[in-house]
Amino acid sequence: MKILAALLFLVTPMRMLHAVPPPIGLWEDVIVVDDDTLQLISHQHFIFTNQKLSTPTLFTALKNYGGEIDTFCCIEVQNTTSLSASETEKKFSHDHDFVERFSHIHGLRYMYEARLASRKIWNDKMLLLKGSRNDTNDIPFSAPVIAGRFGFSEIAGNHFSSPDGHEIQLTTEVSRKNQKRRLIHRFMIDHQRTTFTVPILGD
Numbered sequence: 001m002k003i004l005a006a007l008l009f010l011v012t013p014m015r016m017l018h019a020v021p022p023p024i025g026l027w028e029d030v031i032v033v034d035d036d037t038l039q040l041i042s043h044q045h046f047i048f049t050n051q052k053l054s055t056p057t058l059f060t061a062l063k064n065y066g067g068e069i070d071t072f073c074c075i076e077v078q079n080t081t082s083l084s085a086s087e088t089e090k091k092f093s094h095d096h097d098f099v100e101r102f103s104h105i106h107g108l109r110y111m112y113e114a115r116l117a118s119r120k121i122w123n124d125k126m127l128l129l130k131g132s133r134n135d136t137n138d139i140p141f142s143a144p145v146i147a148g149r150f151g152f153s154e155i156a157g158n159h160f161s162s163p164d165g166h167e168i169q170l171t172t173e174v175s176r177k178n179q180k181r182r183l184i185h186r187f188m189i190d191h192q193r194t195t196f197t198v199p200i201l202g203d
Contacts, residue, residue, distance in 0.1 A: 021166060021189040022147040025049035025108050026198060027061045027075050029141040034094045041094060043138065045075060045115055046083075047145060048108035050194050053080045058117060059145040062155075064172040064185075069155040072126045074117040075145065083111045100199075104182070107196030125153045140201055144170060144185045166190055174200070 026048040032041040047059060057080075061072040088111070089099045116130060132138065148162055159169050169188040174181055180199065187194045
């Protein structure tokens with residue numbers, strides 16, 4: 001009986017840990033340009049999340065193309081101090097498009113400064129996307145993210161499992177509200193849903 005009780009004591013925390021879904025959110029790869037001079041101000045990476053990060057975290061980006069999802073490994077958050085959206089918009093206020101876009105990202109509470117992870121762990125999709133070492137050749141990019149490093153580059157359909165066993169579904173659809181098109185991203189992780197919206201790039 002004592003052995004059984006000890007086993008239950010050990011197993012219960014593991015189940016509780018497994019039940020906690022990984023942080024999810026949005027990667028914004030941003031080129032900030034001065035409206036007046038058209039000069040590059042900054043090239044920034046931001047991660048928006050649904051959970052507060054307490055430790056440096058690696059993220060995989062997921063681009064839903066309808067029939068399949070491409071994965072881009074990886075982006076990382078090292079500094080876990082959450083940024084103020086209003087202060088960030090003020091900092092880059094010379095780029096109206098930046099302010100307009102960031103002020104209309106809804107559904108994710110936290111924002112962090114991010115960076116591309118070490119090139120050594122990039123998968124082939126990330127190499128295609130970010131293989132150039134010249135910022136002037138870069139273009140803005142936006143995609144949902146999930147914490148963790150995934151070992152595959154494509155997912156058939158929109159269902160998959162995380163390395164630690166969570167069942168995940170990602171859907172993306174276009175919605176028009178007040179004549180402005182937005183992307184609606186929906187994560188379903190172990191039957192827990194998180195929805196967030198973002199303007200379509202280029203609109």
